[in-house]
Amino acid sequence: MTASLDRLLAPAEHIRTEIFTDAGFDAVLFDRQQGGVIRLAGAAAAVWSMADGQTTIAQAIDELADIFGQPAAEIRADALDAVQLFDRTGLLIDSPPTAEPEHDHGPPRRDHHGETDYLARPPDP
Amino acid sequence: MPGSPPAVDPPIGDRIGPLDVAGADVYIETNDSDFADELRWAMTDLATAPRPAADQVVYRTTRRTVPWVLWSTLRDGQPCELTMNERYVLFHQQWELNRLMIERTPNALHAAAAVVDGGAVVACGASMAGKTTLAGWLASHGGKYFSDEVVGVLPGGMVSGFRRPLGIRHHGPLGAQLTDAPRLTSRFHDYEMLVPPSSLGATIATETSVPVRALVMPTVDLNEPSRATPLGQAEALVALADGAPGLADHGEQMFELLVELVGKVPCVRLSMNDMDQAMTVLGESIGWSP
Numbered sequence: 001m002t003a004s005l006d007r008l009l010a011p012a013e014h015i016r017t018e019i020f021t022d023a024g025f026d027a028v029l030f031d032r033q034q035g036g037v038i039r040l041a042g043a044a045a046a047v048w049s050m051a052d053g054q055t056t057i058a059q060a061i062d063e064l065a066d067i068f069g070q071p072a073a074e075i076r077a078d079a080l081d082a083v084q085l086f087d088r089t090g091l092l093i094d095s096p097p098t099a100e101p102e103h104d105h106g107p108p109r110r111d112h113h114g115e116t117d118y119l120a121r122p123p124d125p
Numbered sequence: 126m127p128g129s130p131p132a133v134d135p136p137i138g139d140r141i142g143p144l145d146v147a148g149a150d151v152y153i154e155t156n157d158s159d160f161a162d163e164l165r166w167a168m169t170d171l172a173t174a175p176r177p178a179a180d181q182v183v184y185r186t187t188r189r190t191v192p193w194v195l196w197s198t199l200r201d202g203q204p205c206e207l208t209m210n211e212r213y214v215l216f217h218q219q220w221e222l223n224r225l226m227i228e229r230t231p232n233a234l235h236a237a238a239a240v241v242d243g244g245a246v247v248a249c250g251a252s253m254a255g256k257t258t259l260a261g262w263l264a265s266h267g268g269k270y271f272s273d274e275v276v277g278v279l280p281g282g283m284v285s286g287f288r289r290p291l292g293i294r295h296h297g298p299l300g301a302q303l304t305d306a307p308r309l310t311s312r313f314h315d316y317e318m319l320v321p322p323s324s325l326g327a328t329i330a331t332e333t334s335v336p337v338r339a340l341v342m343p344t345v346d347l348n349e350p351s352r353a354t355p356l357g358q359a360e361a362l363v364a365l366a367d368g369a370p371g372l373a374d375h376g377e378q379m380f381e382l383l384v385e386l387v388g389k390v391p392c393v394r395l396s397m398n399d400m401d402q403a404m405t406v407l408g409e410s411i412g413w414s415p
Contacts, residue, residue, distance in 0.1 A: 016377065018384050023357025030380040035373040037366040037380070039359055 009060055009083070010053035010093040019049055029091065038089065047082035051092070057083060134189050141165055145173040146222055147229035147277075147287070149180040153218065157188040163215060163313050167290040169321040170270070170329050171222075182225060186218055215313040219289065223274050226287050227370055230277040232379045235368035238271040238286055239263035240330045241413055244338025245271055245284050249368050255343035255397050261291050261299045262400050264327035267415060271330045278369075278382045282389040283334045290319040298400045299325060339411040340365070340392045351403035353410040354394045361392035 011017065014032040019025075027045040029038040040048050046068075050060035061079045065072040087095045139161030143150035150173065155161050186198045188211075196209040198221060209217055227233045236249040237260035246263055248256040257273050264270035272286030279285060293299040294317055302325045308318065323329055342356060342364050356364075365383045366372055372379045393410050397403040404415040 016380070018359075018362070020357065020359040020362075023355075023359070026357065026359030028359050028362050028384075030377060032377060035376055037363055037372075039363045041359070 005058040005061075006056050007083075007094070008053060009047070009051035009055050009057060011048075011051050012091055012093050012095065015091055017048065017051075019045075025049075038091075043078040044082045044085055047079050048086070048091075051086075053093075134187070134191065137185065137187070141168065143173055143175050143179075143181075144168050144171040144222070145288070146171065146182070146225050147285075149182050149225065149229060150176055151182045151184070151222065151225065153184045153186060155186050155188075160186070160188070160214065160313065163311055164218070166308065166324075167215070167219075167319040167321055170288040170290070170323050184218065184221060186214065188214075211312055212315040215319055216292070216315070216317070219292070219319055222289060226275045226289075230275055230285065230287075232278040232382055233370050234276045234278050234284075234365065234383075235274065235370065236276040237261075237273040238276050238284060239268040240271050240332070240335055241268040241338065243335070245276075245286075245335045246339050246341055246407075246411070246413075247276055247284060247337055248341045248343050249365055250342050250344070251368070253345075255345045255395075257291050257293065258298055258345070258400075259341065259343045259395070259397065259403075261293065261322060261325060261327065262404070264322055264329075265299075265302060265325045266404065268328075269330035270322040270327040271332075271335065278379065278386060279334055280382065280385070282337050282386055284337055285334045286330065288322070288329060290321050291325070292317045292319055294318075302326065337386060337390050338413070339390050340386065341395050341407065341411075342393070343395045343397055345398075346396045347398055349396060349398060351398045351400075351406050352396050353406040354396075355410065356392040356394050358387040358392065361387045 016030040016032065018028045020028065024041065025045050027040040027048045029040065031038060046064055047060055050063060057079060061072050061075050065075045086092045135156045137154045137156050139158060140152055140154050141161055141164045142152035153164055182201060184198055184200050186196065188194065188196050194211065196211065196214040197207040198205040198217060200221065205221055206217055234249065236247050237256040238245045238247045239260045241263060248259045250256055260270065260273060270288065273289050273291055275287045277285035291299065303320055340361055362383055369379055369383065391411050393407065395403060395407055408415045
C-alpha cells in the first residue's frame with residue numbers, strides 16, 4: 001500500500017505494544033497471532049509510538065520533527081521507510097493482506113532499527 | 126548358536142522415585158541395575174517423599190538384547206522412544222523429564238537459576254551459552270541451586286524451579302569439581318555427564334518459588350576477560366522471548382510476565398572466561414558480594 005501522508009497510523013488488532021525508554025527508545029511488539037515478539041528501535045520505534053489510530057503519517061512527521069528539533073523533510077524519508085516496514089510485516093490495521101511476514105519458520109523475533117541516529121534518543125516526555 | 130536357549134532379558138527389577146517434577150511424583154522403572162544406580166545418583170536432588178495426592182507419572186525404560194542391544198522408554202504405557210543406544214538413554218530419560226516439566230509449567234522459560242541472598246539469578250540464552258555453568262558455579266560458591274533447563278515465570282517477579290541434574294562436560298569448569306571418579310567412566314555418559322548439583326558441593330534450594338534478583342544472559346568467551354554489561358529492558362525482553370516456549374502456548378499472559386520481570390530486576394549480559402573473575406564482575410553489576 002502506498003504510504004499516503006494522510007493515512008492513519010493504526011496498529012493491527014493482533015499487535016500489542018510495550019515502549020521502553022531505559023536504554024534509548026525501543027518498542028517491543030507482541031504478535032498475538034504468531035506468539036512472537038518484534039523489536040523496533042530508533043526511527044521505526046519513534047514512528048510506531050505515534051501509531052494510535054488517530055494520527056496520520058503527516059502529523060507523525062510534524063510531531064517527531066518538533067520533538068527532535070529536526071526539519072520535517074529530514075524526518076519524512078525515515079518515517080516513510082518505517083511505514084513500509086510496518087506494512088511488510090503486517091503491523092498496521094490496513095497493511096495489505098498480501099503482506100508476507102518475514103518469519104516463515106516459527107514465531108517471529110525480529111529487531112528493526114532505524115537508519116539514522118537522531119531518533120535514537122528518547123523523545124522528551 | 127544352534128541348540129542354545131534363547132536369550133531372555135531380565136524383568137523389571139528397579140523402581141526409582143518418586144522424583145518431583147513440577148509437583149508430580151515421577152517413577153522410573155528399569156530392568157538394568159547399572160542404569161538404576163546411575164539414575165538414583167543423578168536424580169538425587171529431585172527425590173521426594175511419596176505424595177498421595179500428587180499426579181503420578183511412570184516411565185519404563187528397558188534394555189533389550191534380542192536381537193541386538195537397544196533401549197526403549199514408555200511413559201504411562203505409551204511409547205516415547207523405542208530404539209536408543211546405551212550412551213543416549215540417560216540423556217533421553219532426562220529429556221523426557223524436561224518435557225514433562227514444560228508440560229506442567231504454564232509459563233516456562235528456557236533458563237537455569239541459582240539463589241543468592243534470597244533472590245534468583247536467572248540465566249537465559251541459547252543452548253551452550255553457559256546457563257548451566259553459571260547456575261552450577263553460583264550454587265557451589267555460596268549460592269543455592271534452584272533450577273536448570275526450565276524456570277517457571279510467576280506473577281510479581283517470582284520464579285519456580287526444577288532441581289534436575291546438571292549436564293556438564295568433563296573438561297568444563299564444573300566437570301573439574303566432580304570428584305566421584307567412578308562416575309566419570311559410566312557407560313551411560315557420552316561427551317556430557319548428568320550429575321546432581323549436590324555432588325559438586327552445591328546447596329540445594331528448598332523454596333518452591335523465589336523472587337528474581339537478576340536476569341543474566343551468559344556467553345563463554347575464552348579470548349577476552351570476563352565482563353558484565355547492562356542490558357536494556359527491550360533487548361532483555363526479546364532475549365527472554367527467544368527462550369520462552371510458554372510464549373507460544375500461553376501468549377499474552379507470558380508476555381506480560383516477561384515485561385514485568387525485565388522492569389523489576391537488573392538485566393546483564395555476562396561474558397565468562399575465568400569463572401572467579403566472572404563472579405566478581407557479575408557481583409559488581411547486581412550488587413552482590415560473591
